[in-house]
Amino acid sequence: MIQSENFELPEPISDLNVxxxxxxxxxxxIAGVFAGAGASVTVHDVDPRALEAVPEKLGKQLVTVGADPAAANRVRLAATLEAVAPGIHLVIEAVAEVLDVKQELFARLGTLLPHAVLATNTSVFKIGEVARHTSHPERVLGTHWWNPPHLIPLVEVVHGDSTNPAVADSVARLLGSVGKVPVHVRKDTPGFIGNRLQHGLRRCRSSKPEYATRRRSTSWSATALGCDCRSWDRWKMPTMWGWT
Ligand SMILES: NC(=O)c1ccc[n+]([C@@H]2O[C@H](COP(=O)([O-])OP(=O)(O)OC[C@H]3O[C@@H](n4cnc5c(N)ncnc54)[C@H](O)[C@@H]3O)[C@@H](O)[C@H]2O)c1
Structure with a gap:
């Protein structure tokens, strides 16, 4: 059980298994962020095609951010959870946004990796719900990254009701060390901070059209949130909101 106030993930980052x-x-x-920073990274996916595509995607990503593309070849690919080598310190879960699937995974991870910190990238579920069937909810937290993770600095570090604060602090320090800007979200409510701000801006836009009528306004709002217009464009949000 991790309940110590002095919990630390391994340092230097070359000693860290993600x-x-x-x-x-x-x-x-997300895998590319850690691989580019020198961590040992394994990626697991149930879809073999998604796994096969990882090295090429990572190579391009690492070039984009000015990191060594050779790091892509050091990323291990695991077709099953059982194939993951022991000694994982940190799990970042970024599977489909389906609560049952996440709960089952976190239950299995609690058994397979009893000493690892388990972080979910959920955008909508409470951390306590994701951790409901896990044996050690004190080492479960949210790390809510923004798309694309290798370019957007903001990562919300979301504390569940049972999360050990020392674990969350350690993860936040790690995120800072790989170039991210972690923000602690200490109340486990769906939507966290960034999504709520976005929805607030949306409401503001609806009621006060003069606040944001040009594409430049979209840029300003997105930048202020640590977001990026390109992902919003992908979702067609500016069009939906009448900001184009
Ligand atoms: N897309 C975004 O902009 C965004 C932003 C922030 C957070 N998120 C969250 O991140 C998570 C992933 O989103 P995404 O957009 O990358 O989804 P995605 O559909 O692109 O990728 C999900 C991957 O998970 C795999 N998968 C599904 N079930 C699995 C399982 N049981 N075990 C292993 N792999 C499994 C799928 O094969 C797929 O490759 C979701 O929780 C989502 O809400 C997404």
């Missing part, structure tokens, strides 16, 4: 669950849009990019 497992990223899910090789999709978020997962592969």
């Amino acid at each position: 497992l990223v669950m899910g090789a999709g849009l978020m997962g592969h990019s």
Whole structure:
């Protein structure tokens, strides 16, 4: 059980073993952040095609951020959870946003990796819900990254009701060391901070059209939130909100 006030993830980062669950849009990019910083990274996905695509995607990503693309070749790919080598310190879960799936995974991870910190990238579920069937909820927390993770600095570090604060602090320090800007969210409510601000801006836009009528306004709002217009454009949000 991790309840010590002095919990620390291994340092230097070359001693850190990270497992990223899910090789999709978020997962592969998060894996690249840690691989580029020198951590030992394993990526697991149930879809073999998603796994196969990881090295090429990571190579491109690492070039984009000015890191050594050779780090992509050091990322291990695991087709099953059982194939993941022991000694994982940190799991970042970025599988589909389905509560049952996440709960089952966190239950299995609690058994398979009894000493690892388990972080979910959920955007909507309470951390306590994701951790409901896990044996050690004190080492479960949220790390809510923004798309694309290798470019957007903000990561919300979300404390569940049972999360050991020392674990959350340690994860936040790690995120800072890989170039991210961690923000602690100490209340476990769906939507966290960034999504709530976005929705607040949306309401503001609806009621006060003069606040944001041009694309430049979209840029300003997105930048202020640590977000990025490109991902918003991808979601067609500016169009939905009448900001184009
Ligand atoms: N897309 C975004 O902009 C964004 C932003 C912040 C947070 N998130 C969150 O990140 C998570 C992942 O989102 P995404 O956009 O990368 O999804 P995605 O669909 O691109 O990727 C999900 C991957 O998980 C894999 N997967 C599904 N079930 C699995 C399981 N049981 N074990 C292992 N792998 C499994 C799928 O094969 C797929 O490759 C979600 O919780 C989502 O809400 C997404």
